[in-house]
């Protein structure tokens with residue numbers, strides 16, 4: 001599997017999760033392609049234009065003229081969400097689509113939402129390249145990384161696989 005935004009997120013969340021997903025042990029809903037189609041359709045409808053965007057490997061929540069917005073259910077791992085969004089911004093940039101990033105953390109039973117803005121800079125583009133290489137190395141290694149044994153494991157889709 002080639003590196004994508006989900007793997008970038010998992011790399012920060014848990015190396016084992018990144019490895020398992022990267023080796024196609026997929027325990028989650030993987031509807032990236034469906035979402036891409038939907039977002040592109042919405043953007044075209046909003047613009048009234050017929051711009052074709054070929055976006056591979058990328059999952060988008062909302063694309064406006066200024067921002068690519070990702071909506072997250074929890075702010076438990078802001079760093080993972082930040083690098084995932086930066087990854088998407090970088091892929092969009094290679095397609096000629098330059099946007100800033102906006103992360104919305106919308107938690108259940110809370111009325112206010114937390115918003116974090118991100119921007120692609122030369123520095124974080126270089127850092128992304130380095131992370132992409134590290135992820136490729138990780139998912140090609142023979143040994144599965146050890147379990148984290150952390151409280152976040154209880155909310156992870158791989159919990160049963162790792163502990164039961």
Ligand code: SF4
Pocket residue numbers: 013014015016017146147148149150152153154156157158159162
């Ligand atoms: S359950 Fe824990 S160790 Fe296993 S993949 Fe998830 S976060 Fe990683």
